[in-house]
Amino acid sequence: xxxxxxxxxxxxxxxxxxxxxxxxxxxxxxxxxTLIAPAGAGGGWDTFMREQQQAMRTNGLxxxxxxxxxxxxAGTIGLGKLxxxxxxxxxxxxxxxxxxxxxxxxxxxxxxxxxxxxxRVVEEYDVVVVPADSPYGTVDELVAAWRAEPGEVAWTGGGxxxxxxxxxxxxxxxxxxxETTYIPKSGGGEATQALITGTADAATSGYMDVADQIEAGxxxxxxxxxxxxxxxVEIPTLTEQGYxxxxxxxxxxxxxxxxxxxxxxxxxxxxxEAVATPEWQExxxxxxxxEVWLAGEEFDEFMASEQERIAALVKELN
Numbered sequence: 209x210x211x212x213x214x215x216x217x218x219x220x221x222x223x224x225x226x227x228x229x230x231x232x233x234x235x236x237x238x239x240x241x242t243l244i245a246p247a248g249a250g251g252g253w254d255t256f257m258r259e260q261q262q263a264m265r266t267n268g269l270x271x272x273x274x275x276x277x278x279x280x281x282a283g284t285i286g287l288g289k290l291x292x293x294x295x296x297x298x299x300x301x302x303x304x305x306x307x308x309x310x311x312x313x314x315x316x317x318x319x320x321x322x323x324x325x326x327x328r329v330v331e332e333y334d335v336v337v338v339p340a341d342s343p344y345g346t347v348d349e350l351v352a353a354w355r356a357e358p359g360e361v362a363w364t365g366g367g368x369x370x371x372x373x374x375x376x377x378x379x380x381x382x383x384x385x386x387e388t389t390y391i392p393k394s395g396g397g398e399a400t401q402a403l404i405t406g407t408a409d410a411a412t413s414g415y416m417d418v419a420d421q422i423e424a425g426x427x428x429x430x431x432x433x434x435x436x437x438x439x440x441v442e443i444p445t446l447t448e449q450g451y452x453x454x455x456x457x458x459x460x461x462x463x464x465x466x467x468x469x470x471x472x473x474x475x476x477x478x479x480x481e482a483v484a485t486p487e488w489q490e491x492x493x494x495x496x497x498x499e500v501w502l503a504g505e506e507f508d509e510f511m512a513s514e515q516e517r518i519a520a521l522v523k524e525l526n
Contacts, residue, residue, distance in 0.1 A: 237474060238271060238474075239271045239272065239298070240270075241264070241270045241272070241300065242273070243257040243260060243274070243276070243299075244275075244277075244289070244299065244301035245257040245278070246278050246279065246285065246287060246302070247279045251367070252306075252367075252459070256329075256459050257275050257300075258275055259491040259495070260300075260488075262491070263487040263488040266487050270478070281316070282367075283307035283310045284310050284311055284314050284318065286301060287307060287311070287318050287320075287322075288316070290323050294466035297468070297471035299464050300326075300463060301463075302461060303325070303462050304369070305456065305458055306367055306372075306457065308514055312518065320511060323464060324462065324472060325511055326460070326475055326503065327460060327480075327502060328510060329479070329483060330492060330500060331456040331457060331498050331500050332414060332456075332459075332495070333415060334413060334455075334457065335414075335429050335443060336412055336430045336432075337427045337430065338350065338403065338428050338430060339406070339409075339426070339427060340425055340427060342410075344409075344410070347431045350430060351451075354410075355381060355382065358384065358388050358389075359389050362390075362407070362408045363391070363408060363410050364393055364399045364402045365390070365392065365399050365411055365412045365413060366413055367414075372518065373453065375524055376453045376455050376521060377446065377451060379524065380446075380452055391407065396413045404427075415438070419496075429443045431443065431444055431446040432444070433453045434447075434456075438496060455521075458514075460511075480501075
């Protein structure tokens with residue numbers, strides 16, 4: 209079945225649920241809110257939306273809310289569904305750099321231009337890790353071996369964004385990304401397993417996906433793909449080590465098309481209220497996120513620049 213055949217199947221399967229939800233839209237959007245994570249349970253997008261739900265529920269910002277997972281095709285199935293929910297203002301969906309890349313990689317006919325981006329909320333960064341018994345003790349040692357034989361150093365990662373970080377590191381090191389062996393995995397857990405079993409030599413992964421394994425001594429962290437050191441994380445950045453790799457895995461919130469400006473403003477206000485709560489602040493600290501609120505014209509400009517930047521990285525992969 210093609211990607212878009214899968215999209216159709218998912219849309220049909222969820223039709224009953226969302227037809228019920230649509231009746232609660234409009235001015236009463238806080239009465240029954242749907243939060244869409246365009247991925248399976250347990251991943252970064254799912255975690256973001258469940259933390260949003262918790263902050264909203266605990267502080268009485270909404271009456272009822274439910275997180276709906278619509279996984280598949282790097283998030284583009286969920287994006288496709290959102291684009292069909294015309295005027296259903298009681299709906300929010302999370303997006304991010306990985307979904308921007310997913311649109312490029314899958315050739316999705318639906319893009320972020322077909323929905324209404326509200327605001328960027330947080331960002332997080334990847335870490336480069338190797339098995340604890342790896343011969344590579346530094347990024348320089350890893351890059352030297354990689355540069356000598358690009359196809360012999362097997363990389364892995366738990367998502368589209370992780371592959372983008374590897375691509376940016378390759379370009380910084382003067383290595384053709386297309387010559388690299390990359391083994392995609394569904395989530396940080398599978399990527400970690402590939403490292404531990406020896407299937408892969410190195411990985412780029414969200415820090416929280418591998419933090420426990422680093423602390424347990426099963427993985428060795430070589431560098432954070434962040435512009436500056438993260439508070440409470442004693443891992444040097446790649447930039448500090450001579451590799452300007454700081455691609456942020458940002459999270460933003462989207463609304464469906466066809467809602468009124470008043471409804472759009474109400475959804476933005478709801479998200480702003482949620483991120484100001486103590487529960488959300490605890491989630492930011494717990495998940496090692498960085499708050500980067502951006503809305504309005506500045507956010508629109510950011511989205512345009514990110515789509516251009518990420519499209520260029522995806523092109524390098526091809």
